[in-house]
Amino acid sequence: QVHLAESGGRVVQPGESLRLSCAASGFTFRGHGMHWVRQAPGKGLEWVSFIHYEGRYDYYTDSVKGRFTISRDNSKDMVFLELNSLRPEDTGVYYCAKDRIFLAAYPTYVDVWGRGTLVTVSS
Amino acid sequence: EIVLTQTPLSLSVTPGQPASISCKSTQSLLHSDGETFLYWYLHKAGQPPQLLIYDASSRFSGVSERFSGSGSGTDFTLKISRVETEDIGIYYCMQTMQVPYTFGQGTKLAIK
Numbered sequence: 001q002v003h004l005a006e007s008g009g010r011v012v013q014p015g016e017s018l019r020l021s022c023a024a025s026g027f028t029f030r031g032h033g034m035h036w037v038r039q040a041p042g043k044g045l046e047w048v049s050f051i052h053y054e055g056r057y058d059y060y061t062d063s064v065k066g067r068f069t070i071s072r073d074n075s076k077d078m079v080f081l082e083l084n085s086l087r088p089e090d091t092g093v094y095y096c097a098k099d100r101i102f103l104a105a106y107p108t109y110v111d112v113w114g115r116g117t118l119v120t121v122s123s
Numbered sequence: 124e125i126v127l128t129q130t131p132l133s134l135s136v137t138p139g140q141p142a143s144i145s146c147k148s149t150q151s152l153l154h155s156d157g158e159t160f161l162y163w164y165l166h167k168a169g170q171p172p173q174l175l176i177y178d179a180s181s182r183f184s185g186v187s188e189r190f191s192g193s194g195s196g197t198d199f200t201l202k203i204s205r206v207e208t209e210d211i212g213i214y215y216c217m218q219t220m221q222v223p224y225t226f227g228q229g230t231k232l233a234i235k
Contacts, residue, residue, distance in 0.1 A: 035224075045164075045172065045215055047224040061223040062124075095171060109162050109219050111183065113171035 002026040002112045004096045009117030012086055020081040020117055022096030030054075030074040033099035033107055036081045039116075040092040049081060050099070050107050059107070064090075086121045093118050125150045127216050129227035137235045142203040144230045146216035151196045152179070160220040163192055163201045166229075167212035175214075176201065208234050 008020040022034070036048040049070040050059045058070050069082040079096060093116040100111040126149045136142045152161045163176040174183045176192035179199055189204045203210060211234055216227040 044213075044229040045166070045217075045226045047217070047226065050222075050224075059222045100177070107219055107224075109160070109174075109177055109217070110164075111174050111177075113173070115171050 004114030006096045006114045006117035009119045011120040013123050014087060014121055016086055018083045020094055022079045022114060024077045029077040031102045033104060034079040035097040035110055037095045037097055038092045088121050091119060091121045124223055125218050125221050125225055127218060127225055127227035129216060129230050131230060132228060133231040135233045135235050136206040138207060139205050142206050144201045144214055146199045146227050148197040148218060152218050152220045153196055160218055161199050162217045164215045165212050
């Protein structure tokens, strides 16, 4: 059974940094791209970032480019999101999510989500 | 950026009655390889979102046959043939045709 478990969310002040982790199990992690999606309080879903299954390339939404960095460790079945220069508008639940197709050359779509980890940016 | 516009933003349905949600895209979601990069998710309170429909019209594994997706190009529809109480939540369409990938605003389904 596919399982994704996020961790690392906490309360931080504007300008600070944070590293989110996502532990994967139940599937061949090294063969699937991975996404991060977030949801601000009372708002809808917002796609944040994607990383290729071998880490060859990554994508970001414009509002986080240059501040967030996605990475992965296929030896540990984990994906990470480094959040720097945090702003109040980065507050929300961050979901780790699995890309559907095995060994896909490009991103396809999200089929499984974790339960999320809450990041709060406030002074 | 591709913008997805969902209508309605909320609907209240009597159990057993049908429901329909529209998702309109500012650009075609039909890829040159013939696939359509439009997906539907249901986000229930306190749970992670769940995939309902992929490639605009294919039902994901384990999803009830009451759910169906249709459409092409820029206009898409999610239909629930007979709403049940377990269907309450927020429905989102999403595109992965072009980065940044985007979601519709969400449609909240309530039971009358």
